[in-house]
Structure formats: structure tokens, C-alpha cells
Amino acid sequence: MPTTSGARRAGVQRSRQALLDAAAAAFVENGVQAPVRDIAGRAGVGVGTVYRHFPTRADLVGAVYRHQVQECTALAAALRRQPLPPGEALDRWIAAFVDFLTTKHGLGEALLSDDPGLANLHSLVLDELVPACASLLDAAQRVGEVDARLDALTLLRAVGNLSLPGPGYGRAEAGQMVARLLAGCRTAAPRVD
Amino acid sequence: MPTTSGARRAGVQRSRQALLDAAAAAFVENGVQAPVRDIAGRAGVGVGTVYRHFPTRADLVGAVYRHQVQECTALAAALRRQPLPPGEALDRWIAAFVDFLTTKHGLGEALLSDDPGLANLHSLVLDELVPACASLLDAAQRVGEVDARLDALTLLRAVGNLSLPGPGYGRAEAGQMVARLLAGCRTAAPRVD
Amino acid sequence: MPTTSGARRAGVQRSRQALLDAAAAAFVENGVQAPVRDIAGRAGVGVGTVYRHFPTRADLVGAVYRHQVQECTALAAALRRQPLPPGEALDRWIAAFVDFLTTKHGLGEALLSDDPGLANLHSLVLDELVPACASLLDAAQRVGEVDARLDALTLLRAVGNLSLPGPGYGRAEAGQMVARLLAGCRTAAPRVD
Amino acid sequence: MPTTSGARRAGVQRSRQALLDAAAAAFVENGVQAPVRDIAGRAGVGVGTVYRHFPTRADLVGAVYRHQVQECTALAAALRRQPLPPGEALDRWIAAFVDFLTTKHGLGEALLSDDPGLANLHSLVLDELVPACASLLDAAQRVGEVDARLDALTLLRAVGNLSLPGPGYGRAEAGQMVARLLAGCRTAAPRVD
DNA sequence: CATGAATGAGCTTTCATTCAT
DNA sequence: AATGAATGAAAGCTCATTCAT
Structure with missing residues (x-):
């Protein structure tokens, strides 16, 4: 019996990618709680395949x-x-982040969820996004453009929250509110005790 | 005439209140989707009693x-x-609202949910909170203290979102971010286009 | 404390009668399985009163x-x-019986049910209706007008069954079919082995 | 193409058949309202399997x-x-029908039920049985052996009703009564107005 | 006696998850 | 590896029945 053939491996990758696309779509429509069957169906695979590739929802x-x-x-x-x-x-960068969140709005919800099964997502954010934001924030704070008492995690979370859509509150409103929040973070801004 | 006795009525009210307290607690811990059985259990009553007092979850x-x-x-x-x-x-007023949301944080989640069964809660907010906020906001806008391009619904929603708690983001952070958002709404604030 | 007053007794009787009327109506509309609450509601009494007067549904x-x-x-x-x-x-007599069954059609259903809780109803039929029918049947058999091999219980049951209504099968059809059944019971009728 | 294996399909069919058998037995014992759990239990499967094969009770x-x-x-x-x-x-044909009904007596009950969920069963009867009966009935009426004023639906319903079993009224009695009914449908029978 | 709130068993239905094929 | 049938734990909701007032 030959080792796993290239063709086989390619098929596996295709399944995996189809699953990721399907899940992304399902998350946008139904949130991260989207039924596994739904995701499998969109990807054109059986539920078993989902579990093979991704043992847990997280x-x-x-x-x-x-x-x-x-x-x-x-x-x-x-x-x-x-x-x-x-x-x-x-x-x-913040504007791009908001765009990202309001476009693939499943993520906003996911970031918000305190479901312990999503711990790895939270780590991902902590490990990737917080440092990325911090690098830009630090620079702005060093030159005195942004209030030095602001930390990246708090800012990120606030921006994430402001990006959650709702009735009468969409991309436009989120963008505007985030802009105001940032304005309030400027050094020259009215005192925030 | 079959008169419901005072004692009876008192018992009913006690049940009802126990249910409200239990539900409030359950909502804080598990969100507004908390199982009816759980709520009934906390209140020390049977599920039927929940349905008697509150036919629908809404x-x-x-x-x-x-x-x-x-x-x-x-x-x-x-x-x-x-x-x-x-x-x-x-x-x-906004500070009090944030306090309120971060204390009984089930509400924040509930306000956010787009569950159609919570329509009455949304109406409640629209009918009560939006006008209340608007009256204060209008006054501030009329004297030129707050940017005239701000509407009460958007502000309320933004404040509500900012009040959603998360790991490393609690009352203190929410309060601070809301204060910055309000600072960004002042007329004198750096331009927001 | 005086013994049960006449007024009291009269009230009790009124309740009892209201209950019987309500139940009869409910049975016609929803069958003998009609919810107890429904019956109590129609009678304008509490469910407890139903149970006081009639401990079992039977x-x-x-x-x-x-x-x-x-x-x-x-x-x-x-x-x-x-x-x-x-x-x-x-x-x-049979025609009157059919009329009775098709008018208060709850009874037909009740007679049919093999719910053991309705045993007393079945006894009632056995004790009252079967002898009544038998007396007339015997007479007809003695003068040779009706096939001697027919017994009252079977005839009664058959007539009861034929009187069960259904879509496209009402009083008129039941009456016609019962008439044909009786015709088939005449001594002169075509052989039935 | 993911091919469902023959063995798999065979297993599915076995489940399906087990379910049909279990349901048939449950219907005979408890009527068509038999709890889904009961049916699942008899078939040795979980409730989910029942719903997979038969989404609705109907x-x-x-x-x-x-x-x-x-x-x-x-x-x-x-x-x-x-x-x-x-x-x-x-x-x-009628005799065979009676045999059928009194043997698998769940059907009689099901045909009788006015549960709207059983509409498809009623259609089945209307579409299959009524024409089948009508073809034989018409022929008999054309040669003058059966009263021309009889229609298939009424006859079928009457026979169905007569076949409902009860205490002291079983296959034998039902058969006899149906025979008498048919006798009463003969052209030569005593007048039925 | 009457009341109706409370109870809780039991039913339907949905889905995450497992596992034989 | 992939499949999807099967499983069974929840959860919602309905009612018959009890019992404190």
C-alpha cells in the first residue's frame, strides 16, 4: 500500500478549505453557534468530515x-x-479593523462570547491583535498624540464592541462611534478622569 | 363571588417575585437563553409555574x-x-446607565440579541430609554455642548455595546471608554467627519 | 355550626349541573378527552371543583x-x-338511538373508547341499553320478523359504530346505513351465513 | 462521488423496517397517538432515528x-x-377489507381520527380505496345486484366503522354485521327510504 | 366547599457527537 | 478518509392532578 498519494492529500486540503469557507459563511449568517450539519451541508461533506478536521467547534x-x-x-x-x-x-488600522468586523460580523460575536470553548480564539486575539494594536498605539502615545493611559486590550475590546451591529445601528454608525471614541482618546481631548 | 384571598394573592406575588429574581440571576450567568428549567429550579418552583406567570420567554x-x-x-x-x-x-445619566448595564449585565446581552422573541424588550428600550436619552441629548445639543449630528438611538446603542463585559474588560474599562466616547461627542472635540 | 344549609346545597347542585352542561358541550367539541381546565372554564368554576364533584374523568x-x-x-x-x-x-327505537348518538356525538366516541377509565360508562350501557334493546329485539325475533341469531349487544355496538361521524359521513349517511343494516337483519333478508 | 455502500443502505432499510413494524405494533396497542419514545423503544432505536426517517407522525x-x-x-x-x-x-372484497381492518386494527382507528395531521392517510384512502371500491360497486350496481343509491365512500366508511372492535365485539361480530349491511344493500332488500 | 396556583410527568423536537461501513 | 445513520441528552411546552388558603 502506497503512502498517502498527492491526489489524496489534495482532496483533503480541498475538503478543509471548503469547510472553512462554509463555516465562515454560516458564522456570518447564524453566528458561531451555527449547527454543524449546516456547515457540513454547505461544504458538501458529511458531518463526520467536519469532526475529523476540527474535533471541536473552537x-x-x-x-x-x-x-x-x-x-x-x-x-x-x-x-x-x-x-x-x-x-x-x-x-x-482601527478603521480597517472595524471594516473587517462589520463585514464578517461573525467574528465580533465570537470575540464577545465567553464560551470557554472559544478560549483559543481569545488567545489568538491576545497573541496577535493586541501586540499589533499595541505597536501602533505605543508609537502614538510616545509622540503624545494619544492619551498615555490607554491600553491596547481595552481599546481593542471597545472597538470590537462598538462594531456589533443591531437594528438601526450598522457599519456607518459603528464607524462614526469608533471615530468619536478615538477622538476622545486624543491627548488634547477634554479631560477623562 | 369567588374572592381570591389576600393571603393567596400574597403567595402568588411571592412566586412571581422569586421567579423574577431567579430569572435575573440566570440571565446574568447564562444569558437570556437560560433554560426555563434552570430558572424554575432557582426559584424553587416547577416549570409549569414559570409558564403560568410568563407564557413566553419574552x-x-x-x-x-x-x-x-x-x-x-x-x-x-x-x-x-x-x-x-x-x-x-x-x-x-449615561454614567448611571453604564453602571446599570455593567451591574445587571444580562440586559446588555438581551438588548443586543436579535432574537425576534425579544421584540418587546426592544420596544421597551425604544419607547422608554430613547426618549429619555433624547431629552437630555437635545438639551445639550441646543446649548452647543454636544455635536448636533448625534442621535439618541445611536448613542444609546454605542454605550450599550461598550458596556458589554469581557475578559479583562469590566466596569472600570467600560466606564472609561464611554467617557472617552462622550468626550468625542463634544462640540469642541477634534473633527469627526 | 349549622348543618349544610338549603342554600348551600342549592349552590352545590347548581355547580354540578353547570359542570355537566359544560362537559357535555366540551365533549361534543373536543371529545371525551377535553381538557379539564376547558370544562371548568366553561362552567365558570375552578378545576378543583370539577375534581370535587367528579374525582375521575370517568x-x-x-x-x-x-x-x-x-x-x-x-x-x-x-x-x-x-x-x-x-x-x-x-x-x-334504533332510529331514536342513532339520532341521539349523532346529535350528542361525544357519546359515540366515548362508547368506542377502550380507555379502562370509562369502564363505568360501558357498564351503564350494558346494564341499561342492552336490556332495553333486548326487550324490543326479543319481541321482534319471537314473531319472526328479525333473524333469531342476532343479539342485542352486537346490534347495539354495530349501530353505535355506524353512527360515528366523519368527513363526508354525517347523520344522513349514518341513518341510511343503519337502516340497511336493519334490513339485513330481517328474517326475509338474503341469507347471511 | 461519495457512494453510499450497499451494506449501509441495507442497514438503513432495516432500521426503517424495524420502525415500521414497531409503529404498527404500537398503533395496534395504543392507537396512532402512541408516544414516539415508545415506538423508538420497540424498534430498538433512539428517538432521533424516528424523526430522521419520518419527520412527522403523519x-x-x-x-x-x-x-x-x-x-x-x-x-x-x-x-x-x-x-x-x-x-x-x-x-x-369487502370481506377482505374487514379482515384487514380487524387484524391490523390500528388502521380503523387511524381512519376514524379527525386529527388534521393524518390528512395524508385520509387522502390515501380517498385516492386508493374509494376508487377500488367504486369499481366493484359500480359493476354490481350496473347489473342491478346492488341498490344504485349507494356510493363508495359511504359504504367504505360504514364498513370501516363496523370493523371497530370493542368488548364483546370482535372480528366475528364485525364480519356478521358487515354481511347484514351488504344484504341490506341488495336491490331485492326490504325498502330503505 | 370552591379556588386556582403549583407541580411535575411526559411528549415533541433539535442537534452535537460517535462510529460502523 | 469520508460518510451519514444512529444516538440520546437537552429543552420547550402542555395538562392532569393536588392542596393550601
Whole structure:
């Protein structure tokens, strides 16, 4: 019996990717609690296949958002390398983050959930996004553009929360509120005790 | 005429109150989707009793939060009657609202949920809280303390979102972020386009 | 403390009668399985009162139909006393019975049910209706108008069954089919082995 | 293409059949309202399996009786092809029908029920049994052996009703009464107005 | 006696998860 | 590896029945 053939491996990868796409779509529509059957169905595979690739729902959620989280991280690095005022760089990154959250809104919900099964997602954020945000935030704080008493985790969480959609409160409103929040974080802003 | 005795009525009220307390606790711990059995258990009654008092989950959720929502409304009225600068009155009211949300945090989640069964809760907010907030907001806008382009529903929603707790993000952080958001709503604040 | 007053007794009787009427109505509409609450509600009393008067559903069912069953018995006696050909008397009695069943159709269902809780109803039929029917049947058989191999219980049951209504099968059809059955019971009828 | 294996399919069929058998038995003992758990238990499967195969109770009831109803239809066709006097063919078919009903007596009850969930069963009867009966009935009426004023639906319903068993009224009695009913449907029978 | 609140068993239904094929 | 049938634990909801007032 030959070792796993390339064709086989390719098929496996295809299944995996189909699953990730299906899950991403399902999460957007029904939240991260979307029924496993639904995800399997969208991907055109059996439920067993879902469990083979992602033993727990958390694994699936993590995999779905890892790539996109990493894009955010990469964007932060890119912005740092550009000749921008640090405050401006932070603003742009936050704006991109909001865009991201309000577009794939499953993530916002997932980040919010205190489901212990999503711990790995939270770690992902802590390990990737918080440092990315912190690097931009620190720079802005060092040049005095942003209040030094602000920490990246709090800011990230606040922005994430503001990005949760609701009736009469969509992308536009979230963007505006986040902009106001950032305005309130400027050093020159009215006192916040 | 079959008269329901006072003692009977008292017992009924006690049950009802026990249920409301139990539900409030369950909502805080498990969200508004807490199993009816769980709520019944906490209240020391059978499931049937829950359904007798609150035929639908929405009735229960509504009852749990109605009183507290009305307190917020009343506070707004009280603040309007005080000789305060309008911006200050708004600040205080919002601070109280945040306190309220972060203390009984089930409500934040409930307000967020797009569960159609919670429509009455949303109406409650729209009918009570939005006008209450609007009255204070309008006053502050009229004297030029707050950006005229802000509407009560958006503000309320944003504050509600910012009040959702999470790991490493509690009352203190929510309060701080809300304060910054309000700072960003001042007329003198850095431009928000 | 005086013994039960006349007024009290009268009230009790009123409750009891209201219950019987309510139950009869409920049985017609929803069958003998009608919810106890429904019956209590129609009678304008509490469920406890139902249980006080009729500890089991069978007691209630029995009470509801006892009077009407006795009317049938009485009719048989009356017909026996009239100068009618025995076969004719039997026909008339059966026709009246069908009328009765198709009008208060809850009874048909009740008679059919093999619910052991309705045993007393079955006894009632056995004790009252079967003898009543038998007296008329015997007479007709003695004068040779009806096949001697027919027994009252079987005939009664058959007539009861034929009187069960259904879609496209009502009083008219039941009456016609019972008439044909009786025709098939005549001595002169085509052989039935 | 993911091919469901033959062995798999065979297992599924076995489950399905076990379920049909279990349901048939449960229906005979407890009527078509038999608890799903009971049926699942008899079949040695979990409740979920029942719902997988038969999403609604009506589906199950329909499946249980469909085969047997079709047997009746087939018998009618067979009898039509035989060189029998039309009245005789009708008699035989009716006798077989009675046998069928009194043997699998759950059906009788099911046919009687006005539960709207059983609409498909009623349609089945209307679509299959009524035409089958009508074909034999028409033939008998055309040659003048049976009263022309009889329609198939009424006859079928009457026979069905007569076949409902009860205490002291079983197969034998039902058969005898049906025979008398048919006798009463003969053209030569005593007048039925 | 009457009341109706409370109880809790029992039913339906949904899904996450396992596992034989 | 992939499949999807089977499982069974929840959970919602309904009612018959009891019992304190």
C-alpha cells in the first residue's frame, strides 16, 4: 500500500478549505453557534468530515478567523513601515479593523462570547491583535498624540464592541462611534478622569 | 363571588417575585437563553409555574428588565429638573446607565440579541430609554455642548455595546471608554467627519 | 355550626349541573378527552371543583351520559307498551338511538373508547341499553320478523359504530346505513351465513 | 462521488423496517397517538432515528398503512378480472377489507381520527380505496345486484366503522354485521327510504 | 366547599457527537 | 478518509392532578 498519494492529500486540503469557507459563511449568517450539519451541508461533506478536521467547534472557529486575524496583524506592520504620523496610522488600522468586523460580523460575536470553548480564539486575539494594536498605539502615545493611559486590550475590546451591529445601528454608525471614541482618546481631548 | 384571598394573592406575588429574581440571576450567568428549567429550579418552583406567570420567554425578559428600565427613565426626568449644565446632565445619566448595564449585565446581552422573541424588550428600550436619552441629548445639543449630528438611538446603542463585559474588560474599562466616547461627542472635540 | 344549609346545597347542585352542561358541550367539541381546565372554564368554576364533584374523568363522563342513556331506556319501555308490530318498534327505537348518538356525538366516541377509565360508562350501557334493546329485539325475533341469531349487544355496538361521524359521513349517511343494516337483519333478508 | 455502500443502505432499510413494524405494533396497542419514545423503544432505536426517517407522525402513519392499503387496491383489481358475479366480487372484497381492518386494527382507528395531521392517510384512502371500491360497486350496481343509491365512500366508511372492535365485539361480530349491511344493500332488500 | 396556583410527568423536537461501513 | 445513520441528552411546552388558603 502506497503512502498517502498527492491526489489524496489534495482532496483533503480541498475538503478543509471548503469547510472553512462554509463555516465562515454560516458564522456570518447564524453566528458561531451555527449547527454543524449546516456547515457540513454547505461544504458538501458529511458531518463526520467536519469532526475529523476540527474535533471541536473552537478549532473550527479558530481556523476560520486565524487567517483574517493575521491579515490585520500584517496591516499593522505595513502601516508602521509607512511614513505616517503615528496617530494617523493607528486611526487607519482601527478603521480597517472595524471594516473587517462589520463585514464578517461573525467574528465580533465570537470575540464577545465567553464560551470557554472559544478560549483559543481569545488567545489568538491576545497573541496577535493586541501586540499589533499595541505597536501602533505605543508609537502614538510616545509622540503624545494619544492619551498615555490607554491600553491596547481595552481599546481593542471597545472597538470590537462598538462594531456589533443591531437594528438601526450598522457599519456607518459603528464607524462614526469608533471615530468619536478615538477622538476622545486624543491627548488634547477634554479631560477623562 | 369567588374572592381570591389576600393571603393567596400574597403567595402568588411571592412566586412571581422569586421567579423574577431567579430569572435575573440566570440571565446574568447564562444569558437570556437560560433554560426555563434552570430558572424554575432557582426559584424553587416547577416549570409549569414559570409558564403560568410568563407564557413566553419574552414576557419574562420584559418583566425582569422593565422595572430597571423605568428607573433609568425616571433618573433622566430627575436630572432634567436639576440646575445642571445640559452636557453634565447627559454625562451623569449615561454614567448611571453604564453602571446599570455593567451591574445587571444580562440586559446588555438581551438588548443586543436579535432574537425576534425579544421584540418587546426592544420596544421597551425604544419607547422608554430613547426618549429619555433624547431629552437630555437635545438639551445639550441646543446649548452647543454636544455635536448636533448625534442621535439618541445611536448613542444609546454605542454605550450599550461598550458596556458589554469581557475578559479583562469590566466596569472600570467600560466606564472609561464611554467617557472617552462622550468626550468625542463634544462640540469642541477634534473633527469627526 | 349549622348543618349544610338549603342554600348551600342549592349552590352545590347548581355547580354540578353547570359542570355537566359544560362537559357535555366540551365533549361534543373536543371529545371525551377535553381538557379539564376547558370544562371548568366553561362552567365558570375552578378545576378543583370539577375534581370535587367528579374525582375521575370517568365519573364525569358517566354522569354526563347517564341521564340521556336513561331516556333511551324509557323510550324502549314506551314503545313496548304501544300497539306496534315488534319490528317496527325496534326500528323506531334504533332510529331514536342513532339520532341521539349523532346529535350528542361525544357519546359515540366515548362508547368506542377502550380507555379502562370509562369502564363505568360501558357498564351503564350494558346494564341499561342492552336490556332495553333486548326487550324490543326479543319481541321482534319471537314473531319472526328479525333473524333469531342476532343479539342485542352486537346490534347495539354495530349501530353505535355506524353512527360515528366523519368527513363526508354525517347523520344522513349514518341513518341510511343503519337502516340497511336493519334490513339485513330481517328474517326475509338474503341469507347471511 | 461519495457512494453510499450497499451494506449501509441495507442497514438503513432495516432500521426503517424495524420502525415500521414497531409503529404498527404500537398503533395496534395504543392507537396512532402512541408516544414516539415508545415506538423508538420497540424498534430498538433512539428517538432521533424516528424523526430522521419520518419527520412527522403523519409520515409514519402513512408509511405504516400505505403498503397495506395498496394490497387492498390490488385485490380489487384481481377480483375484477375474475369471472365472478359483480355482487359476489364486491362481497369478497369487502370481506377482505374487514379482515384487514380487524387484524391490523390500528388502521380503523387511524381512519376514524379527525386529527388534521393524518390528512395524508385520509387522502390515501380517498385516492386508493374509494376508487377500488367504486369499481366493484359500480359493476354490481350496473347489473342491478346492488341498490344504485349507494356510493363508495359511504359504504367504505360504514364498513370501516363496523370493523371497530370493542368488548364483546370482535372480528366475528364485525364480519356478521358487515354481511347484514351488504344484504341490506341488495336491490331485492326490504325498502330503505 | 370552591379556588386556582403549583407541580411535575411526559411528549415533541433539535442537534452535537460517535462510529460502523 | 469520508460518510451519514444512529444516538440520546437537552429543552420547550402542555395538562392532569393536588392542596393550601
